[in-house]
Amino acid sequence: GAVVSQHPSRVICKSGTSVKIECRSLDFQATTMFWYRQFPKKSLMLMATSNEGSKATYEQGVEKDKFLINHASLTLSTLTVTSAHPEDSSFYICSARDRQDRASGEQYFGPGTRLTVT
Amino acid sequence: KQEVTQIPAALSVPEGENLVLNCSFTDSAIYNLQWFRQDPGKGLTSLLLIQSSQREQTSGRLNASLDKSSGRSTLYIAASQPGDSATYLCAGRLMTTDSWGKFQFGAGTQVVVTP
Numbered sequence: 380g381a382v383v384s385q386h387p388s389r390v391i392c393k394s395g396t397s398v399k400i401e402c403r404s405l406d407f408q409a410t411t412m413f414w415y416r417q418f419p420k421k422s423l424m425l426m427a428t429s430n431e432g433s434k435a436t437y438e439q440g441v442e443k444d445k446f447l448i449n450h451a452s453l454t455l456s457t458l459t460v461t462s463a464h465p466e467d468s469s470f471y472i473c474s475a476r477d478r479q480d481r482a483s484g485e486q487y488f489g490p491g492t493r494l495t496v497t
Numbered sequence: 498k499q500e501v502t503q504i505p506a507a508l509s510v511p512e513g514e515n516l517v518l519n520c521s522f523t524d525s526a527i528y529n530l531q532w533f534r535q536d537p538g539k540g541l542t543s544l545l546l547i548q549s550s551q552r553e554q555t556s557g558r559l560n561a562s563l564d565k566s567s568g569r570s571t572l573y574i575a576a577s578q579p580g581d582s583a584t585y586l587c588a589g590r591l592m593t594t595d596s597w598g599k600f601q602f603g604a605g606t607q608v609v610v611t612p
Contacts, residue, residue, distance in 0.1 A: 385540075413599070422586065422604040423541075472540055474600075485531065486600065490540035 382406055383475050385489035392463055393497055400458045400492045402473030408453035409475035413486065414446075417470040429456040453478065463496040470494075500524075501589050503603035511611050516574040518606045520587035525565045528590045532561050532572050535584045535605070544585075545572070577610045584608070 382405040392398045402412055410431045415423040427448050428436040435448035445467075447459040456475075460467050470493055474486040500523040510516060520530070529548045533541040545554045545561040547570065553562040558575040574581055584607045588600040 415602075420607075422602040423588075423600075425599060425601075428599065470538075474541075485529075485543065485546050488533070488541040488543070491538075493538070 381477065381485075381487045383473065383487045383489040385471075385473060385492050387492060388490060389493045389495075391495045391497060394464055395462055397459055397461045398463060398494060400460075400471055400473075400494070402456045402458070402475070402489050404454045404475045404477075404487070407475075407477040407479070407487075409456075410453060410478045412450060412456040412473055412475045414448060414456070414458050415472045415474070417472060417491075423472060426458075460494065463494070465496045468494055468496045501587060501601050501603040503585075503587060503606050505606060506604065507607040507609075509609040509611065510577055512577060512579060514577055514610075516572075516577050516581070516608060516610075518572040518574075518585050518587075518608070520570040520572070520603055522568045522570075522589045522601075524589075524591070525568055526591070527565060530561075530563055530570050530587060530589045531600070532559075532570075533586045533588065535586060537584075541586065577608075579610050579612050582608055582610050 384403045386401045412429040414426045416426050417423050425438050426441045429448045429450040431450045437443045450456040470491050472491040474488045502521045504519050531546045532544040535541050547554045547563040560573040563570045584605040586605045588602045590600050
């Protein structure tokens, strides 16, 4: 159980275009999902917290107009990178918390999406 | 702000040796700490989750300890195997109510186990 999927696993897009990444909790409901970014050989950096039915909370330094987050249902959150530039190329990982498990606080991570902007 | 540090950054051991990976955090108001494994180009696999009220967790060859007072957690991997080669990340979850579930990750320890 507790599986999180991401789609696509890899995407290449041209500068100036937008790309959408989906994060789904497959066998549980997630009121809260998190989006991370990882640079090569670096750790994960939290970008934003996505809450079902409300606006996302962005970390300091993350442009909310560039990284649009929508959490329309209890099993789906999307991250849209708008007007992508080569410096947006990175590995994006989402995680989700099971709404029925508020005690342990465990997060379940997706397999990640490799974005390359040419 | 919680700072999480992992030492060493890289580690190479021969097969069969025990691995000791260290994680330190600056804020003792930690709710829990989780250890992950990441293979190259892949997502994270959760290994062990230790709640702040616990001192250690064990799963097979893996044992993780947590000492809140000293701000440290240690992951032990017994009798290492080449398949244990990966990057190991620790992440501390903050206790403040306005950051429910927010993790602060360390930079990771890259482990290579040679046959």
